[in-house]
Amino acid sequence: GAVVSQHPSRVICKSGTSVKIECRSLDFQATTMFWYRQFPKQSLMLMATSNEGSKATYEQGVEKDKFLINHASLTLSTLTVTSAHPEDSSFYICSARDIAESSYNEQFFGPGTRLTVL
């Protein structure tokens, strides 16, 4: 149980285009999902917290108009990188908390999406 999927796993796009990444909790419901960015040989940096039915909370320094987050259901959150530029190239990882386990902190991570902007 507790499986999180991401789609696509890899994407290459041209500079100036927008890319949408999906994060799904496959066998549980998640009121909260998290989006992280990871540069090569670095740690995971939290970008934003996605809350079902409400606006996402962005970390300091993350542009909300550039990284659009939508959490339309208890099993799906999307991250759209708008007007992507080469510096947005990174590994994007989502995680989710199980609504049934609200007393715990455990997060289940997706497999990540490798974004390359040419």
Place this chain on the structure above:
Amino acid sequence: GENVEQHPSTLSVQEGDSAVIKCTYSDSASNYFPWYKQELGKGPQLIIDIRSNVGEKKDQRIAVTLNKTAKHFSLHITETQPEDSAVYFCAASNNGGQNFVFGPGTRLSVLP
């Protein structure tokens, strides 16, 4: 805010030896400490976690110890195997505080 440090940044051990990775945190309110293993090109996988009401937890070859007074926790892997080679991240979180703060990671290499 929380700050998590992790040492060493790289660690090489011979197969069968033990490996220890240490993390320190700054926020005394943190009470949940997971450890993740990340293989190349994949997302992090939870390998063990510990909550602040426990001092030690063990799961087969993996154990975690927590010293709340000193604000540090450690990952212990015994009888290491080549498939243990990966990057390991520690993290800290406070109760209900949903955010994880990750350490910078440790690249573990187990040499056959």
